[in-house]
Amino acid sequence: TSTAGQCVGNGMVVDVSRYMTHILSEVKNNTIRVQPGVILDDLNDFVSKKNLRFAQNISTSNRCMMGGMIGNNACGSHSLLYGTTRDHVLEIEAVLSDGTVARFGPLAQDELEKKLKQHGLEGDIYRSIYHAIEGNTENIKKHYPHPHPEIIRRNTGYALDYLANNQPWNKTGKPFNLAPFLCGSEGTLVLLTEATLQLVPIPKHKLLICVHFVDLVKSMRATVAMLRHKPAAIELIDQRILECTQDNLEQSRNRFWIQGTPRAILVIELFDDKPSILEQRAQLLIQDLQQQGLGYAYPIIRDEQMNNVWANCTKNSMMWLFIMNKAA
Template sequence: MDQLPVEIIKELKERFEGDIFHDRSSRLQYATDASAYREEPLLVTRPKHINDIRELVLFAQKNKLSIIPRTAGTSLAGQVVGKGIIADVSRYMTDILEVNREEMWVRVQPGVIMDELNMELEKHGLFFGPETSTSNRCMIGGMVGNNACGAHSLIYGSTRDHTLAVKAILSDGSEAEFSTVSTEDFEIKCSPDTLEGRLYNNIRSILSDPSNRESIRNEYPDPAIKRRNTGYSIDLLLDTAPFTEGRGDFNFSKLIAGSEGTLAFITEIKLNLIPLPPKEKVLVCMHCKSLEEAFHANLIALRYKPVAVELMDKMVLDLTKSNLTQKKNRFFIEGDPAAILIVEFARESRDEIDMLTNELEQAMREAGYGYHFPLISGDDI
């Protein structure tokens, strides 16, 4: 099927208050994201509120169609591209609902842009930590779906680490809120004969099975690997109080983060906030003679608790030589390095940063890594 029949679309329009587009030009606009993938959807919708999402879910279920939740479309792997119904929440579901300064959390709708959220939070001395390179346009719903993080994931972690609760519409049109529950409350959640109750009961059955537990612990990525962004993080649910003694409380929202909109349609998100970062920042741009040297040097750099570590290889460096815009940014480069290891420090005082950068350079030189260690700060960053 390349296009939905008009009579089916009319059926949805009678119950849907948001926008519905079925002309080809509109569908082509949503046929791709920031990736190279392309597939024309059957229908494009822009829900106005939760009831629109509920009606859309029921409509899709009745007609055996898929729904593709979408915000800014900044994904790089075709996550919001598909043959089904696009549900774009970036037009109407864009409210910051509540900021709690004392308890350091915020409730938002999925279409809130990250930079706009942090501009509002700055008034309270707070911010949402997991930044991305697309922060001026990416939206919180997409960040939860992708479990987004950025250059500063070393200290701020990923979106999953800061997701406290999620409200969502399930596949039967019912509404559920997933948040932290004690072991006692977890057992209560398993009881009702509702879709939400069956979800809790099902995960209890899966994670209580000894063979499943063994497989999860043996086959899932090492917990020490922080940046394993997407996928069903069922190992994190196993590592909670109902299944592992001495662990923290169970929270289904940890599974929703990174699930790319496949488990439920998010309508509201509650996020943990942190104090604004230190204003003093410096980059140590360590020049390396080989990529292997940079890899080993990274292990030393991590001992000094940087806020970020990034690598710029020779291919990127060479491209800047002939780029008129980037040529001026080569002012700190000496010679022809095979790679530059960029180590970022942020502290409350410049004296503290100077002490760290001196210790870092000394450790690198003693290990035989690096030949030039320029410091970049202020407007040059």
């Protein structure tokens, strides 16, 4: 799932798409166990009967697998609301480099102490990570991997900061757990065989506001203003994507909401439990942008028409760029 290919190094690439594709449990307490080859759309179809879904909304959801999402700590368009994959992985079963199988999950203090005394590679792993943090806790919290924790979508190095900000170094944090730590490690630490995932409720009510701009710079300025309104997602459709779909017959039906010839469009998604509150939030956001002179059109998209916007915005955007480049 890595578009930059950074997962392709000197190691071995293991394809889990054929033999490790099983959903291993029913939904229990809003959690589910899956193998790494389960495709995101298939998982969401399975749990939708419980009015649940996996939090991360990835543009490649019809082909991306849970193992890949865990490997690169996938974010998706709803990371503003739900964070990253790391925030929704509870346990991981994996094969270690010596062929032994280990299960990583939340540990109380007494359980952690037992792991630290355990013989074998699994015990060595706990000891090395624990002592690396124990002697450098404050430096890790302050400097690693980035001094601004509000930057959610980042994968710079192993997530030592996640561990340092939780128990036992932070008494009010979550229990010590190496499963979230493994998210983003891109297969360099273990071979994933099973994961227990936390699911989230499907939003009751939602809508899109598609803000049109005369240039890209103004859209970038507007993003900061939009964050005050706590959106579920903010996605950019730039001029190149708009041009790719302009003369395509299939995509013309997805452009009904486009007004004029914008150079950039920001698609803002809002969730709420009450439709009246949702509408109020939408109007307040639009008024805020208008008062700042940001944007020239603000169509609100609801219900099934939202799928047409997302098709133009994320699901098909890479395909149209590829087609355009091939034609050139």
